[in-house]
Amino acid sequence: MAFFHRLQDSAFTDWFLGSDSIWTYPTVLTLHTVGMAILVGASFVINLRILQVAGTIPLARLQPLYRFVWIGFTVNLLSGLVLFITEAADRAVDPVFYVKICSIVVALAFGAIVKRRAIDRAAIQQVPSARSRLLAAASLALWTVAIVSGRLMAYLKH
Amino acid sequence: MAEFAAWVESTAVSKALFGMSWLWPLCESLHFIGLCMLIGGAGLLDLRLMGMFRGLPIRHVKALMPWAVAGFAINATTGALFLLMQPHLYLSSAVWWSKVAFIVIAGANALFFETRLAIPALAMDPDADTSAGMKLVGALSLFSWFAVLYCGRMLPYLGTGN
Numbered sequence: 001m002a003f004f005h006r007l008q009d010s011a012f013t014d015w016f017l018g019s020d021s022i023w024t025y026p027t028v029l030t031l032h033t034v035g036m037a038i039l040v041g042a043s044f045v046i047n048l049r050i051l052q053v054a055g056t057i058p059l060a061r062l063q064p065l066y067r068f069v070w071i072g073f074t075v076n077l078l079s080g081l082v083l084f085i086t087e088a089a090d091r092a093v094d095p096v097f098y099v100k101i102c103s104i105v106v107a108l109a110f111g112a113i114v115k116r117r118a119i120d121r122a123a124i125q126q127v128p129s130a131r132s133r134l135l136a137a138a139s140l141a142l143w144t145v146a147i148v149s150g151r152l153m154a155y156l157k158h
Numbered sequence: 159m160a161e162f163a164a165w166v167e168s169t170a171v172s173k174a175l176f177g178m179s180w181l182w183p184l185c186e187s188l189h190f191i192g193l194c195m196l197i198g199g200a201g202l203l204d205l206r207l208m209g210m211f212r213g214l215p216i217r218h219v220k221a222l223m224p225w226a227v228a229g230f231a232i233n234a235t236t237g238a239l240f241l242l243m244q245p246h247l248y249l250s251s252a253v254w255w256s257k258v259a260f261i262v263i264a265g266a267n268a269l270f271f272e273t274r275l276a277i278p279a280l281a282m283d284p285d286a287d288t289s290a291g292m293k294l295v296g297a298l299s300l301f302s303w304f305a306v307l308y309c310g311r312m313l314p315y316l317g318t319g320n
């Protein structure tokens with residue numbers, strides 16, 4: 001906990017949040033939104049297709065979308081780390097933050113299982129199994145939870 | 159414009175909506191979800207028009223468009239509520255007007271695609287490369303939607319005199 005307080009009260013935090021420049025907090029916050037659009041946008045499309053929306057799209061052809069999932073995730077992991085540092089002590093005791101992180105971890109894990117079961121083996125099976133569809137539906141719901149909890153965190157600042 | 163904003167703000171409906179403290183965060187959450195639906199669905203078609211995702215038939219990707227349109231509808235509705243609750247904040251902001259301009263550009267671009275390019279695009283061989291015009295339309299669409307996002311997210315920070 002002392003470590004989180006040191007991060008939150010650091011000179012970096014003062015500069016990052018106190019600066020008048022748009023290139024500090026506003027830009028990192030915007031990058032976090034851009035990354036979300038790419039990561040969740042691509043995940044929505046994949047999961048919707050698993051749920052047979054736009055069901056004629058050949059499953060295997062969605063494979064390049066995972067590159068965008070990773071780009072979006074990397075952008076948000078990095079921008080998220082910077083944002084976390086500046087409010088580390090507050091977030092470490094914020095249950096909504098843990099809801100957000102857990103929902104992202106589980107959504108990614110479900111996404112990885114769906115990829116292995118439905119996308120990588122698409123040549124064998126064009127219609128995803130009931131299990132894959134269930135995981136895709138859960139993944140969609142979890143991304144939604146992640147977005148809502150992320151948004152609500154702004155209202156629970158100290 | 160300032161008088162108009164003042165009038166909107168003085169109406170009972172604006173006051174009542176702004177008085178519901180839960181409405182603003184709810185609309186923000188929906189605005190972010192709508193954004194992911196819009197950029198996810200439209201973005202894949204844009205990338206395909208730009209020549210990526212060969213082998214993905216354009217007519218099949220187009221089946222995602224109702225989701226993109228639904229995302230846009232969610233965002234237009236929640237956006238209208240933001241405007242109704244805080245008219246001064248938006249109407250006096252050049253960044254907000256830029257956002258509106260990029261929405262108009264993205265809309266006109268989509269309309270151009272639908273009326274001029276959709277028929278040849280839908281009939282294309284799944285593995286075929288797209289025309290220069292299709293690449294341009296795809297790139298302009300993707301750029302415009304991210305510009306809309308940028309203006310919206312940066313609105314509180316840009317043009318504040320800093």
